[in-house]
Amino acid sequence: MKSDEQMGFPKNKMIGQNSIAFGQPVVILTSASVVGKKEGQGPLAPLFDKVGTDDMFGAQTWEEAESFLQAQAASLCLEKAGLTSQEIRYIFAGDLLGQCIASSFALAEFKRPLFGVYGACSTSALSMSLGALTISGGAADKVLCVTSSHFASAEKEFRFPLEYGNQRPLSATWTVTGSGAFLLGENNTESKRALISGITPGKIVDYGIKDAMNMGACMAPAAADVIFHHLKDFKRKPSYYDKIVTGDLGFVGKEILLQLLLEKGIDIEKQHTDCGIEIYDPLLQDTHSGGSGCGCAASVLSAYLLKKLETKEWKRILFVPTGALLSKVSFNEGNSVPGIAHAMVLESP
Amino acid sequence: MKSDEQMGFPKNKMIGQNSIAFGQPVVILTSASVVGKKEGQGPLAPLFDKVGTDDMFGAQTWEEAESFLQAQAASLCLEKAGLTSQEIRYIFAGDLLGQCIASSFALAEFKRPLFGVYGACSTSALSMSLGALTISGGAADKVLCVTSSHFASAEKEFRFPLEYGNQRPLSATWTVTGSGAFLLGENNTESKRALISGITPGKIVDYGIKDAMNMGACMAPAAADVIFHHLKDFKRKPSYYDKIVTGDLGFVGKEILLQLLLEKGIDIEKQHTDCGIEIYDPLLQDTHSGGSGCGCAASVLSAYLLKKLETKEWKRILFVPTGALLSKVSFNEGNSVPGIAHAMVLESP
Numbered sequence: 001m002k003s004d005e006q007m008g009f010p011k012n013k014m015i016g017q018n019s020i021a022f023g024q025p026v027v028i029l030t031s032a033s034v035v036g037k038k039e040g041q042g043p044l045a046p047l048f049d050k051v052g053t054d055d056m057f058g059a060q061t062w063e064e065a066e067s068f069l070q071a072q073a074a075s076l077c078l079e080k081a082g083l084t085s086q087e088i089r090y091i092f093a094g095d096l097l098g099q100c101i102a103s104s105f106a107l108a109e110f111k112r113p114l115f116g117v118y119g120a121c122s123t124s125a126l127s128m129s130l131g132a133l134t135i136s137g138g139a140a141d142k143v144l145c146v147t148s149s150h151f152a153s154a155e156k157e158f159r160f161p162l163e164y165g166n167q168r169p170l171s172a173t174w175t176v177t178g179s180g181a182f183l184l185g186e187n188n189t190e191s192k193r194a195l196i197s198g199i200t201p202g203k204i205v206d207y208g209i210k211d212a213m214n215m216g217a218c219m220a221p222a223a224a225d226v227i228f229h230h231l232k233d234f235k236r237k238p239s240y241y242d243k244i245v246t247g248d249l250g251f252v253g254k255e256i257l258l259q260l261l262l263e264k265g266i267d268i269e270k271q272h273t274d275c276g277i278e279i280y281d282p283l284l285q286d287t288h289s290g291g292s293g294c295g296c297a298a299s300v301l302s303a304y305l306l307k308k309l310e311t312k313e314w315k316r317i318l319f320v321p322t323g324a325l326l327s328k329v330s331f332n333e334g335n336s337v338p339g340i341a342h343a344m345v346l347e348s349p
Numbered sequence: 350m351k352s353d354e355q356m357g358f359p360k361n362k363m364i365g366q367n368s369i370a371f372g373q374p375v376v377i378l379t380s381a382s383v384v385g386k387k388e389g390q391g392p393l394a395p396l397f398d399k400v401g402t403d404d405m406f407g408a409q410t411w412e413e414a415e416s417f418l419q420a421q422a423a424s425l426c427l428e429k430a431g432l433t434s435q436e437i438r439y440i441f442a443g444d445l446l447g448q449c450i451a452s453s454f455a456l457a458e459f460k461r462p463l464f465g466v467y468g469a470c471s472t473s474a475l476s477m478s479l480g481a482l483t484i485s486g487g488a489a490d491k492v493l494c495v496t497s498s499h500f501a502s503a504e505k506e507f508r509f510p511l512e513y514g515n516q517r518p519l520s521a522t523w524t525v526t527g528s529g530a531f532l533l534g535e536n537n538t539e540s541k542r543a544l545i546s547g548i549t550p551g552k553i554v555d556y557g558i559k560d561a562m563n564m565g566a567c568m569a570p571a572a573a574d575v576i577f578h579h580l581k582d583f584k585r586k587p588s589y590y591d592k593i594v595t596g597d598l599g600f601v602g603k604e605i606l607l608q609l610l611l612e613k614g615i616d617i618e619k620q621h622t623d624c625g626i627e628i629y630d631p632l633l634q635d636t637h638s639g640g641s642g643c644g645c646a647a648s649v650l651s652a653y654l655l656k657k658l659e660t661k662e663w664k665r666i667l668f669v670p671t672g673a674l675l676s677k678v679s680f681n682e683g684n685s686v687p688g689i690a691h692a693m694v695l696e697s698p
Contacts, residue, residue, distance in 0.1 A: 011487040014488065098447030098506075099675065100467045104674040108554075113551055113552045114550070114689060115478075116466060117467065118443060118449045118465040129464075133482060133483055137361050137483070138361040138362070139369045140369075201463070202463075203463055204457040325453040326448065326450075327448035329446070333410050335454065340463065
């Protein structure tokens with residue numbers, strides 16, 4: 001009889017056309033959220049680990065401030081696990097800025113191999129999906145997944161200089177200043193925040209929308225597509241989940257998502273919420289359609305969603321961060337804004 | 350006795366501090382290279398699958414031209430395998446442009462889930478490492494890994510408008526207009542170009558160099574670091590490999606790499622070459638230090654290195670694409686240019 005080591009361990013399974021069920025669930029061991037001043041005035045304020053008093057975080061530029069956010073979230077996540085960076089195997093990280101500089105300049109100090117990813121605001125699920133794949137495939141024991149966004153660096157990157165004071169249409173979302181970090185590990189420990197049991201990576205969906213001030217509409221078709229394929233692949237109904245949580249569709253994108261799925265005979269109205277809707281109070285905070293950015297889904301997952309799973313108030317959720325695949329170059333050249341979304345099954349530990 | 354399916358399959362192994370040995374080698378089934386006019390005048394010209402006669406490739410913008418390159422390489426790679434895009438499980442792709450728009454606009458038409466990656470010019474190894482991890486973990490049977498770069502879109506993204514006609518110092522490299530696509534699969538077929546038996550993902554290494562016109566110097570320390578760790582982790586000597594092939598260090602970076610490794614008692618002079626050195630004739634083509642860009646390592650791997658492995662002229666190589674983690678924002682804000690490099694063990698089939 002061969003030993004477990006020789007025979008390997010439970011095999012990951014390809015499910016349906018797009019999905020993966022992990023042979024062993026991957027564990028979210030610890031997580032951390034660090035956000036800016038505005039996020040610290042919203043309804044989730046008491047839940048974040050750290051709230052900045054000033055969105056510069058002591059840095060000289062918005063980009064450095066975003067790197068600082070990300071480094072702080074990563075450090076705090078490791079600190080909660082009592083680990084140094086040398087005790088983790090790999091880092092999976094990305095952000096919204098051109099060439100992902102927020103991550104590059106944040107993570108060099110951790111001195112561990114980095115898998116850089118780009119999925120616009122779907123990056124939290126992208127990095128954790130790849131981290132979970134690496135662990136479930138036996139290629140790592142512990143990995144750190146990090147992402148961030150910053151209102152000011154994102155406005156500069158995608159739209160107008162803040163000094164220009166442009167007016168924001170009601171369909172616009174407000175980029176979250178925040179970072180979320182997640183330490184993933186094998187399922188051999190008592191202490192855990194949640195389990196990742198499966199994923200459905202999403203494809204690019206482009207309905208031809210060209211309005212960069214209406215990101216919810218750009219991303220909703222991709223969210224609908226990945227939720228549809230997830231439910232089909234796993235043969236599940238929306239009611240299997242306590243919540244189906246999209247990343248940053250906001251109020252405008254939410255309506256489109258619900259409508260697109262209804263057209264396919266799927267009603268997720270009871271289960272659905274959106275991190276961009278949860279993070280701000282739209283009336284008191286003047287955030288129009290809601291929050292957005294890689295840091296939106298990441299910080300809300302760490303602070304709010306994982307708490308609900310950890311305390312077993314929710315048994316399982318489908319976490320679906322959404323990304324808009326534009327750059328200022330593609331936008332100014334008249335291209336559409338395609339969307340992408342990745343879905344992860346998160347269960348209470 | 351349980352079946353193979355129940356017991357799982359040979360487990361991937363963590364090797365040393367940074368590396369992974371796959372339980373079963375992952376196969377490069379087919380690959381394709383599509384390059385621009387200048388690359389088609391260089392020493393590797395006869396080996397590329399397609400050479401453009403005009404670097405616009407019929408598009409309206411440089412960015413669209415780059416997307417076209419990438420879509421064409423991906424299509425050709427699938428065509429060689431006799432597969433449609435619906436027969437592959439996932440795509441792993443990225444490029445140099447802000448928000449990876451070359452990939453987003455190239456790959457939507459393939460209608461398969463996309464894992465977007467960003468590793469600057471190390472992207473070919475980054476995408477294939479993650480693709481191989483996914484296959485070796487049993488989470489996919491076939492994945493497509495694609496990357497590209499374009500001289501004109503990269504100059505616009507990182508340096509000056511072409512119309513400005515800036516003078517290039519001798520340390521500068523020339524961004525390759527090209528794309529390479531690779532179809533990875535399980536080791537259960539006769540027809541294959543090469544085997545991927547292990548990887549050593551690299552970390553960010555920053556020696557504080559701020560000269561964006563000397564990328565070789567910026568990246569050489571990261572290449573030295575990942576080669577050092579690879580040899581240490583696997584307890585191998587440079588002579589284990591027929592070739593150790595970096596991505597785009599060029600002539601300037603090569604000297605620094607050899608020197609840095611010599612200081613650690615490692616001599617790779619006999620084995621070392623660089624895709625950026627192989628792709629152009631520096632005297633006839635006025636390319637100074639050599640070629641660079643994601644498309645450099647990717648197209649040279651597909652056209653030249655895999656041919657040497659396929660014909661068994663070489664038994665095994667260490668393939669080490671190198672990336673410079675800068676953006677025009679980080680550069681103009683006075684930041685250094687950190688490097689990263691990822692190593693893959695490629696063996697003749």
